[in-house]
Amino acid sequence: MAAASLSGSSLCNYNYRFSRSIPRRRYFASESRFFSEGLNDVDKPSPKPLIVSSSESNTQNHSILKGSNLSNGPTWKRNLNLQTNCAVGVCISPENVAESHYSHAAEEKLGVLLLNLGGPETLNDVQPFLYNLFADPDIIRLPRLLRFLQQPLAKLISVLRAPKSKEGYASIGGGSPLRKITDEQADALRMALEAKNVHANVYVGMRYWFPFTEEAIEQIKRDRITKLVVLPLYPQFSISTTGSSIRVLQRIFKEDAYLSRLPVSVILSWYQRQGYIQSMADLIEKELGKFAKPEEVMIFFSAHGVPVSYVEDAGDPYKDQMEDCIYLIMQELKARGIGNDHTLAYQSRVGPVQWLKPYTDEVLVEIGQKGVKSLLAVPISFVSEHIETLEEIDMEYKHLALESGIENWGRVPALGCNSLFITDLADAVVEALPSAKAMSTSTEDAEETEYDPLSYVIKLFFGSILAFILLLTPRVVLAFRNGLF
Numbered sequence: 001m002a003a004a005s006l007s008g009s010s011l012c013n014y015n016y017r018f019s020r021s022i023p024r025r026r027y028f029a030s031e032s033r034f035f036s037e038g039l040n041d042v043d044k045p046s047p048k049p050l051i052v053s054s055s056e057s058n059t060q061n062h063s064i065l066k067g068s069n070l071s072n073g074p075t076w077k078r079n080l081n082l083q084t085n086c087a088v089g090v091c092i093s094p095e096n097v098a099e100s101h102y103s104h105a106a107e108e109k110l111g112v113l114l115l116n117l118g119g120p121e122t123l124n125d126v127q128p129f130l131y132n133l134f135a136d137p138d139i140i141r142l143p144r145l146l147r148f149l150q151q152p153l154a155k156l157i158s159v160l161r162a163p164k165s166k167e168g169y170a171s172i173g174g175g176s177p178l179r180k181i182t183d184e185q186a187d188a189l190r191m192a193l194e195a196k197n198v199h200a201n202v203y204v205g206m207r208y209w210f211p212f213t214e215e216a217i218e219q220i221k222r223d224r225i226t227k228l229v230v231l232p233l234y235p236q237f238s239i240s241t242t243g244s245s246i247r248v249l250q251r252i253f254k255e256d257a258y259l260s261r262l263p264v265s266v267i268l269s270w271y272q273r274q275g276y277i278q279s280m281a282d283l284i285e286k287e288l289g290k291f292a293k294p295e296e297v298m299i300f301f302s303a304h305g306v307p308v309s310y311v312e313d314a315g316d317p318y319k320d321q322m323e324d325c326i327y328l329i330m331q332e333l334k335a336r337g338i339g340n341d342h343t344l345a346y347q348s349r350v351g352p353v354q355w356l357k358p359y360t361d362e363v364l365v366e367i368g369q370k371g372v373k374s375l376l377a378v379p380i381s382f383v384s385e386h387i388e389t390l391e392e393i394d395m396e397y398k399h400l401a402l403e404s405g406i407e408n409w410g411r412v413p414a415l416g417c418n419s420l421f422i423t424d425l426a427d428a429v430v431e432a433l434p435s436a437k438a439m440s441t442s443t444e445d446a447e448e449t450e451y452d453p454l455s456y457v458i459k460l461f462f463g464s465i466l467a468f469i470l471l472l473t474p475r476v477v478l479a480f481r482n483g484l485f
């Protein structure tokens with residue numbers, strides 16, 4: 001498990017470049033490199049609040065805290081049955097954990113913050129949700145000099161993409177199930193921690209829709225949490241998912257005296273945990289059993305793609321972690337006597353740039369034409385059902401596969417509240433506790449950033465003109481024609 005504190009400095013210790021040939025364990029260091037370099041880069045307070053649609057104002061009042069019966073100050077204890085946990089820059093053994101961190105347990109109030117993407121709850125939410133997503137500099141990565149174009153570009157792309165996205169959300173019932181599922185996972189995690197005699201408030205913070213991470217943090221402050229474990233619900237680390245969510249936290253924490261002193265442990269990736277690997281193998285084994293000839297089924301891992309430049313230029317460890325994750329799942333299946341063929345492809349590309357290959361749609365056609373008759377699709381980047389499982393895989397890809405000659409189609413469900421998986425997340429939280437570290441020990445670090453409305457309006461004006469010109473370039477026009485946005 002790769003865990004880290006929120007402070008940039010403790011992450012700077014590992015400073016070598018990420019390379020594909022380095023051993024598995026070093027991926028963690030590449031994550032730290034990303035954080036230490038990234039802090040000064042795009043981590044500026046947003047001059048503008050996130051946009052929300054008019055229909056959702058009532059949703060702002062929804063509870064962020066799951067298990068609020070715990071908010072009045074019960075203490076937490078820890079399970080002393082810890083395994084040695086090597087976090088980024090910190091190695092802790094069970095013995096020193098017991099004496100150094102838990103002597104003041106009576107005063108401590110543990111919080112767990114689950115981070116997730118968020119999704120539109122109604123069709124009216126789709127365009128403002130897309131705006132928030134495309135306005136994220138970790139999603140559309142513009143060169144520093146062009147950063148002022150981010151918001152006008154986000155506006156344009158979100159408006160242009162909204163009709164296609166709306167169709168997708170309409171076909172899965174009119175909105176994303178992500179909030180409901182994440183809330184259920186939060187409840188299940190709180191109970192799994194409770195069963196280990198660890199009492200915690202579990203919060204949900206979404207990156208692009210309600211309840212926003214900012215709201216969750218406000219609640220954490222109101223509850224006077226004294227130690228926080230941050231758990232992004234993405235098994236593998238990517239700049240565009242966990243990275244983006246952590247940057248938001250770093251910004252919020254840097255600006256706040258209380259938060260900058262709060263001991264925090266961030267679990268950067270957890271795809272290699274036994275519980276996760278075993279629960280994925282369980283799901284695959286169960287679905288294989290539904291085919292007439294299970295041994296002839298091709299196991300088709302479909303991962304969410306990212307642009308190639310993330311991996312090759314920005315050092316995103318996502319692709320390597322994904323390949324490692326699939327290796328571990330297949331090893332686990334092999335140990336159970338399951339030796340099916342398997343393959344990995346990447347789905348959900350957006351825009352005119354190169355994404356990780358091979359592409360799911362192209363591979364499906366290829367293997368169908370090569371004579372594969374039975375296929376089990378395994379979504380692998382995410383632990384909840386969402387638009388890309390329910391619409392893209394279950395509808396589009398299934399249709400394409402059947403058209404291409406595949407006769408028997410199956411799909412592994414997302415983990416959701418699978419009990420082995422949730423129990424393992426609870427273990428991950430417990431193991432992360434000892435590495436909790438404050439971002440800063442003085443209030444001086446909490447800086448005020450000036451916001452100049454005039455320069456913002458000027459940038460927005462010229463930005464909109466430039467964005468418009470950019471959008472007329474042949475590559476972008478072609479991408480729109482081909483439906484890539």
Ligand SMILES: C=CC1=C(C)c2cc3[nH]c(cc4nc(cc5[nH]c(cc1n2)c(C)c5CCC(=O)O)C(CCC(=O)O)=C4C)c(C)c3C=C
Pocket residue numbers: 117118119120130133139140161164165176177178234238240241304305306307318350351381382385386387388
């Ligand atoms: C444009 C760039 C995008 C990158 C890079 C990206 C990475 C990425 N995303 C997920 C998981 C999810 N993404 C979801 C929706 C979604 N993602 C993008 C774009 C990028 N994602 C868009 C435009 C959308 C909106 C839907 C659409 O219009 O197609 C979701 C679904 C949320 C829901 O509403 O159910 C998930 C989940 C990962 C794991 C990832 C990188 C590893």
Ligand SMILES: [Fe+2]
Pocket residue numbers: 304348
């Ligand atoms: Fe996405």
